[in-house]
Amino acid sequence: MPITFDSQQNIFHLKNDYISYIIGIEKGKYITHRYFGKSLTSYHGSNELQFIDRGFATNPIPDERTFSLNALPLETSTQGNGDHRIPNYQIRNQEGFTITDFTYKEHRIYEGKRELEGLPYLRKDNTTSLEIVLEDERQTIQMILTYNLYENDAVLTRNARFINSGNQAIFLENAGSLLVDFPRWDLDMVTLNGSHTNEANLHRQPLHPGIQKIESSRGTSSPQHQPFLALANRETTEFSGEVFAFHFVYSGNFVAQVEVEQYGSSRVQIGIQPDTFEWKLDSGQNFQTPEVVINYSDQGFNQMSQNFHKIYQKNLIPHSFTDKARPILLNTWEANYFDLSEESLVQQAELASKLGIELFVLDDGWFGERNDDTSSLGDWQVNPAKLPNGIAHLAEKIHQLNMQFGLWFEPEMVSKNSDLFRKHPDWALQVPGYHLTEGRQQLVLDLSRVEVQNYLIDVLSGYLATGKIDYVKWDMNRHLTEVGNQTLPSDQQKELYHRYVLGLYRILKTVTERYPYVLFENCSSGGGRFDPGMMAYMPQTWTSDNSDALCRSVIQYGYSYLYPPVMMGAHVSDIPNHQVGRNTPLDTRGWIAMSGNFGFELDITKQTTENLQRITEQISWYKEHRELIQFGDFYRIQAPSETGATAWLFKNQEEALLVYSNGLARPAVPVQYLQTKFLDENAIYQDSTTKKYYSGSELNHAGILVPRIKGDFEVIAYHWKKTEISNK
Structure with a gap:
């Protein structure tokens, strides 16, 4: 059995051919972290815990002054009784007290994996699971720590569930997914940081005393910080050395942090960002946290990436696209922006078909009165002045050219200048009495509301049910402000950020299960919500709004730490580049785009004969070698230098x-x-x-x-x- 319990040592050993993860029960109460790393043949406690009578320590057992929760390597924090390091949870009761005493009650080991209700997660193929049940007997609250070991991968996942079996409501003020105490701090912290059009920059820094963290409170995982951190030995390189990596399967606000504490241990904690979160748990209710993917490599960062690539391709993205080759596409955005007509689109499509392009994508501008970005989001009816015969007719003409047809939506947004907002102004996120902050003159729909979710499900289904649409580009172009609504009571308003994400997941799950063979591409102004949570529904992401080849070589390189190239949309665009104004050779633009999920985003009708010939050659070459690039193993050979090499x-x-x-x-x-x-x-x-x-x-x-x-x-x-x- 990949997971065993030694009742003599009170030790759980999660083990496969690649890794061991060892958990102890100390004093019959406290869940301790004993080891994570290369697979051990067996474990007998050689790295025993050290107990010292330390000054200023508090002792839960008065007669044992060497035993302190503040120095114990834990798998979950405690609250209010001696563990003063960063917490993984916090609970407030009706009296306003924030103390709990969770201790070990029982455990369960079983084959497979329990579904996480309302949340994305890695599928359960070849898994064995451990549930450790902790209970606060005074308040009758349970906390269940769940570990899922993937038997053929150097990967496990971890989540937590809180159950209120008491008679009164409680409030979760912090609901973290993972906490683990490493008994060392001579490590580097590695993260991917950036901004819109400059995503996924690798940052590596030595751990130092105190707290170092990344987070998002923007409502999405954000382009500023990927919900990922890794700890690596100081000498670890691309191809050698240990890496302990953690990736959060969630698309909203998050925190990922490390605390180097006074005695030299390093506490890693990942979960929903607590400053923008609270959840009311009435009697009999439970709260499920998202899961964290835990990844170990003893062969440097490249092996870490191989582990992520393999498990995400096999166990995360939708089944229909696990082994399905992605089509070469032409997207209309940088060619047309909002200037659309059926005649010009068909003209582009006819040429695209001759070049060998396989998917024609109609981007923004086809609906409502959408002639710029100031109106019509939410009015998902075709603009008859631009497309007098409708979407289905255009899609049919594209299909007759032996190409697939794709369509752009930004479902989560609404323009103030729209019929939808005029009819349902309360559907936008808002706080009574406060000004509505706009971004690109648009507001965010309140996806916590079931009627809003159902509206979007119906809109999307209305188009997809025709069978004419093969691909959807799902965009999301601003972060959340005025996060409030008038339907939740005052003591549940801080639930809205998480309820928004749950509403998004419900929409995505419903639509992608109804139409499993429609290819969805995730986009949030490029990489603004490029995270494992979205990848569970959409097998690829538009990597960045910056399509400049030099910039993209660095951005795609950074994202490759976590995602395989087949998940990264990459397009050949025109020059001078629309984001940075740079001129790069067509061959260069081609090779960089072919190193991802290949496509074009330019007006092909305005290209020279020589360029069209070269584009035809690129398409032909990519088709011949698509299997290699999309499903082969990917290795970083040389990190970007100061000159971009x-x-x-x-x-x-x-x-x-x-x-x-x-x-x-x-x-x-x-x-x-x-x-x-x-x-x-x-x-x-x-x-x-x-x-x-x-x-x-x-x-x-x-x-x-x-x-x-x-x-x-x-x-x-x-x-x-x-x-x-x-x-x-």
């Missing part, structure tokens, strides 16, 4: 693709050889361009020469295929 590798059993981007050209560049590291050592590979032969071992260790490059923003790609020639 970077390299990455795709590999499967038969072929490999090495992409090198030079960024800004430099004089007197040192001789450089790129080592592929992961090719089959015993195979011979042939270069598809030069037809030269190389052994896998020489490419891995001697490397391939990077030729001298004159000029900025150039890309060199090396493609090799295995041959039958013997490696002797």
Whole structure:
């Protein structure tokens, strides 16, 4: 059994071929963290706990002055009785007291995994689960810590559930999902930070005494901070050393933090951001927290990424798209913006079909009076002046060109200048008496309200039920303000941020289950809500509104720490680039976009004959090698330098693709050889361009020469295929 309980030692051992996670029960009451790391054949307590009579310590057992909760390595915090480190939960009762005494009651070990009601989660394939039940007997409250071990992966998940079995309501002021105390602090904290159009910048800093944290209180996971942190040994590199990584499967406000405390341990805590949260639990009710994915690597950050890529592709995204190749698309946004007509769209589609494009996506501007971004969100009726024959007719014409048809929506938003807002002004998030803050002259619909959820489900279903729409781009272009409504009582208003996310998940679950073969692309001004919670419903995300090739090489590189390239929408756009004004070669734009989920976002009717020929060649090449890029293993070979030079590798059993981007050209560049590291050592590979032969071992260790490059923003790609020639 992958999870065992040793009643003599009071030890739980969660174990597979890759990892061990060990939990203890101390004094028959307190749940302690004993080990997380490389798989152990067995465990007998060699790293025993140390008990010291420390000054200023409080002691739950008066006669044992060496026993203090404030120095014990725990799996959940305590509240009000001696653990003064950052908490994983906080409960307030009717009397206003905020003390609890949760102690071990029982546990359950079982095959499979319990569903998390209303929340996304990793599927239960090949899992074994442990539930540890803790109880505060005085208030009759239970806290259940659940661990799900994936038997074939270096991954487990963790969540918490709170059950009020008492006679009075209680208030959850903090409902964290994960807490674990590491008995060391000589580690680096790694996060992905950024902003709109500059997402997923890698940041690494040594842990220091005190609290270091990232968080979002914007209503979404945000482009500012990915809901992820990792702890790595100081000497850990891309390819060697230990990494302990944590990723929150949630799309709203979050906190991820580490506290290095007085005796040198490091407490990791992740959960819903508590400053914008509270939840009233009446008698008999329960609250389920989202889950955290826990990932271990002893082979550096690249192996950490392999673990995330594999588990997300296999156990997170919708079943229908686990192994389904993604189509090459043309999106109308940067070509047309709001200037749409059926004639011009069909003209673009006819040319796109000749080029080999497989999916035509109509972006913003097709509905209501939407001639700019100041009106009509919420009025999801086609604009007859632009599309006199309707969406279904346009979709049919696209299908006749042997392409799929996609449509843009921004369902969560409403314009003040819209029929929907005039009819239902109370449907927008608002606080009575306060001004409604606008972003892009739009407001946010209150997705906590069932009638709003049902309206959006009906709108989307009305289009998708026609069977004419193959793809939906779901956008979300502003954060939440005035988070209040007039339907909840005053003591539940702080529930709204979380209720919003639950409402979003209900809409997504309902629509994607009704139409499982429609490809949904997640977007929030690019990467503003690129998180595992959204990926459970939408198998790909528009990675960033910044489509500049140089910027994208860095952004996609950062996101690759967590997500495989098939989940990252990447488009060839026009030059000068619309976000930064840079001119980059078409080949460069192509190779960067082909390193993700490939598409185009430009007016193809205005391209030169030479450019159209090159685009045709890019499309043809990508189709031939799509399986390699979308479903092969992905490896980062060279991190982005100060000049933007970077390299990455795709590999499967038969072929490999090495992409090198030079960024800004430099004089007197040192001789450089790129080592592929992961090719089959015993195979011979042939270069598809030069037809030269190389052994896998020489490419891995001697490397391939990077030729001298004159000029900025150039890309060199090396493609090799295995041959039958013997490696002797």
